[in-house]
Amino acid sequence: MTPEELSAAITTSLKDAVEAGELTVPAEALPTEVRVERPKSREHGDWATSIALQLAKPAGVPPRKIAEALRTRLEQIPGVAKVDIAGPGFLNIILDAAAAGELAKAIVEAGTGFGVNQSMAGTRINLEFVSANPTGPIHLGGTRWAAVGDSLARIFQAQGADVTREYYFNDHGNQIDRFARSLLASAQGEPAPEDGYGGAYIEEIAAAITAASPDILAGGDPQEEFRARGVELMFASIRESLHEFGVDFDVYFHENSLFEDGAVEKLLEQLKGSGNLYAKDGAWWLNSTAFGDDKDRVVIKSDGNAAYIAGDIAYFKNKRERGFDLCIYMLGADHHGYVARLKAAAAAMGDDADRVEVLIGQMVNLVQDGVPVRMSKRAGTVVTMEDLVEVVGTDAARYSLARFSSDSNIDIDLDVLTKRSNENPVFYVQYAHARTRAVGRNAAAAGVERTVFDAAALTHATESELLAVLGQYPGVLSQAAAFREPHRVARHLEVIAGAYHRWYDNCRVTPMGEEAITDTNRTRLWLNDAVGQVLANGLALLGVSAPERM
Missing domain, CATH: 1.10.730.10 (Isoleucyl-tRNA Synthetase; Domain 1)
Structure with missing residues (x-):
C-alpha cells in the first residue's frame, strides 16, 4: 500500500462516516486529501495522520471522538493491521507486512513516474534565476542559483506545473558602458579603467574582437563596437557555461527591449493614470508604502532618466501579459529590498501581489586545505562556475549547492567533494x-x-x-x-x-x-x-x- 493509496482510503472513510451520520462535519471543512506522515518513532506505527485534530473545531467535538469514529472504519481497510489513537487524537496506523511491502512493486512498476503528481497542473510559472550581468563569468552566487533554480523547475514540473526558465539579460545601464571601456582599454594595451573590469577574460574577449576585426581601433567610435561585440561574446560564454552545467533556459529576455519598444513609457503613463505615481522634488515616485513597502520608490529620477525599478515593474507587467500565473524571482543576498518592492509594484498596477515571489540566496564560500578560496584563475576577482566545476565536476557542484537551504550561507569544502568516500x-x-x-x-x-x-x-x-x-x-x-x-x-x-x-x-x-x-x-x-x-x-x-x- 502506497501513502497515496492510504491517504485516499482515509479520505473515503471520513466521507463515509459523515454520510452515515457518525460524524457531523461541514462540507466545506472536509479535505479533498488527508495527509499521512511517518511517525518520528517507528514504534508508533507505519503512518500517522492528524486529521481528527484538524476537524475538531469545524465539527465542534473533541478530536478523540472523531479519531474513534475513524479508527473503526480504518481497521476495516484491507492491509491495515491496527489503528491506535495517541495523545489528543493522532491516528497511528500499522499496516500488515504484505500491505507495507507492496510499495516496492508499485515503485518498480511506476518507474520514472513514482513521486510525480498533478497537484500544480494548470499553473504557469515564470522562474527567473541566475540573470548574471553580461560583464563577466558567473560567480558562485549565480552558480548556486543555477543549481537550485534548475532543480526547483524540475520539481515544479514533477508536480504538473508548466514552467518557463527565464534569464534576464541585463544589457541596459552603466555596467555595460564600463565593460566596453574595459575591453577597449585592454585592446589598446592600457590598464582597466578605475571603475572597470579586470581579469584574463577581459583580455581574451578583447583579443577575440581585434582578431576578428583587425582595423577596429582605427574606427570612429571603437567603444561602441567593443560594447556590442563584447556583450555578445561574453553572453555566449555564459550560455555555454550554463549548458555544460546542465542548465538551459527557455527564454533569454533582454532588459534593453523594455526601453526600446516603449514598454517602460507606457507603464509610467498607466501608473500616472492610476494615481499611484506622484511628483515630488522634480522626480516621479511610486506610492509603494500604500501597498506594504517600507518606503516610496523613485521611478523617474529628477534628471528625467528611469530608475532601475521602472524596468523591474515593466518586466513584471510583461510576464503577466505573457500569461504567467506566478512570477518567481531568484535573487542574490543583496536584494532583500526587492521582496516588498516588487509585490508593492504589482499591487500598484492593480494586480495580485501574490503573483510575485522573491527568493533570496545567500553567500557561498569555498574552502580548500582549510583555507578560503577567494581568487579565480580567469576572472581574477571572484571564484566562478568554471573554477568550481574544474575542481569537483558538475555532479558534485550541483548536488552540493542544492543540498542546503538557499537562505543560509554555506561553506563548500573542496577536499570533501573530491573524495570517493x-x-x-x-x-x-x-x-x-x-x-x-x-x-x-x-x-x-x-x-x-x-x-x-x-x-x-x-x-x-x-x-x-x-x-x-x-x-x-x-x-x-x-x-x-x-x-x-x-x-x-x-x-x-x-x-x-x-x-x-x-x-x-x-x-x-x-x-x-x-x-x-x-x-x-x-x-x-x-x-x-x-x-x-x-x-x-x-x-x-x-x-x-x-x-x-x-
Missing part, C-alpha cells in the same frame, strides 16, 4: 544507486529474476525501514515544491541511501553458494530495484547523474 554526500548517494545496479547484475548472473513478488516476505527490520523512507519520497517532493526547497530532495536521498546500505549489509538478494533461489530472493530484487528507481528519480530532479558503476 561516504564523507562526500554526492558520492554516498550515487554509490548507493550504483550498488543497486551491481546487485541487479549479480542477481541476473545467479538466475534471480523478478518473476515472483511476495510482499509478506519483506519482514526484516531493515526492510521495514527501507520501505518507510521510500514511501516518504512523494511527500518530500510535494514539500520541496510547496516550500521552494530542493534541498529537501537531496537530504532525503541521503536518508534512503543510508537505509539501503544497512539493508544491503543484512539481506541478500542472491543466495550464498549452493543455496536454492527462493521467492524471498526474488522479492528482495524488487525492493533493490525500487531503491535504484527512487534514487535515479531524485537525482534527475537535482540534475545529477545516476551512474551504473562507480
Whole structure:
C-alpha cells in the first residue's frame, strides 16, 4: 500500500462516516486529501495522520471522538493491521507486512513516474534565476542559483506545473558602458579603467574582437563596437557555461527591449493614470508604502532618466501579459529590498501581489586545505562556475549547492567533494544507486529474476525501514515544491541511501553458494530495484547523474 493509496482510503472513510451520520462535519471543512506522515518513532506505527485534530473545531467535538469514529472504519481497510489513537487524537496506523511491502512493486512498476503528481497542473510559472550581468563569468552566487533554480523547475514540473526558465539579460545601464571601456582599454594595451573590469577574460574577449576585426581601433567610435561585440561574446560564454552545467533556459529576455519598444513609457503613463505615481522634488515616485513597502520608490529620477525599478515593474507587467500565473524571482543576498518592492509594484498596477515571489540566496564560500578560496584563475576577482566545476565536476557542484537551504550561507569544502568516500554526500548517494545496479547484475548472473513478488516476505527490520523512507519520497517532493526547497530532495536521498546500505549489509538478494533461489530472493530484487528507481528519480530532479558503476 502506497501513502497515496492510504491517504485516499482515509479520505473515503471520513466521507463515509459523515454520510452515515457518525460524524457531523461541514462540507466545506472536509479535505479533498488527508495527509499521512511517518511517525518520528517507528514504534508508533507505519503512518500517522492528524486529521481528527484538524476537524475538531469545524465539527465542534473533541478530536478523540472523531479519531474513534475513524479508527473503526480504518481497521476495516484491507492491509491495515491496527489503528491506535495517541495523545489528543493522532491516528497511528500499522499496516500488515504484505500491505507495507507492496510499495516496492508499485515503485518498480511506476518507474520514472513514482513521486510525480498533478497537484500544480494548470499553473504557469515564470522562474527567473541566475540573470548574471553580461560583464563577466558567473560567480558562485549565480552558480548556486543555477543549481537550485534548475532543480526547483524540475520539481515544479514533477508536480504538473508548466514552467518557463527565464534569464534576464541585463544589457541596459552603466555596467555595460564600463565593460566596453574595459575591453577597449585592454585592446589598446592600457590598464582597466578605475571603475572597470579586470581579469584574463577581459583580455581574451578583447583579443577575440581585434582578431576578428583587425582595423577596429582605427574606427570612429571603437567603444561602441567593443560594447556590442563584447556583450555578445561574453553572453555566449555564459550560455555555454550554463549548458555544460546542465542548465538551459527557455527564454533569454533582454532588459534593453523594455526601453526600446516603449514598454517602460507606457507603464509610467498607466501608473500616472492610476494615481499611484506622484511628483515630488522634480522626480516621479511610486506610492509603494500604500501597498506594504517600507518606503516610496523613485521611478523617474529628477534628471528625467528611469530608475532601475521602472524596468523591474515593466518586466513584471510583461510576464503577466505573457500569461504567467506566478512570477518567481531568484535573487542574490543583496536584494532583500526587492521582496516588498516588487509585490508593492504589482499591487500598484492593480494586480495580485501574490503573483510575485522573491527568493533570496545567500553567500557561498569555498574552502580548500582549510583555507578560503577567494581568487579565480580567469576572472581574477571572484571564484566562478568554471573554477568550481574544474575542481569537483558538475555532479558534485550541483548536488552540493542544492543540498542546503538557499537562505543560509554555506561553506563548500573542496577536499570533501573530491573524495570517493561516504564523507562526500554526492558520492554516498550515487554509490548507493550504483550498488543497486551491481546487485541487479549479480542477481541476473545467479538466475534471480523478478518473476515472483511476495510482499509478506519483506519482514526484516531493515526492510521495514527501507520501505518507510521510500514511501516518504512523494511527500518530500510535494514539500520541496510547496516550500521552494530542493534541498529537501537531496537530504532525503541521503536518508534512503543510508537505509539501503544497512539493508544491503543484512539481506541478500542472491543466495550464498549452493543455496536454492527462493521467492524471498526474488522479492528482495524488487525492493533493490525500487531503491535504484527512487534514487535515479531524485537525482534527475537535482540534475545529477545516476551512474551504473562507480
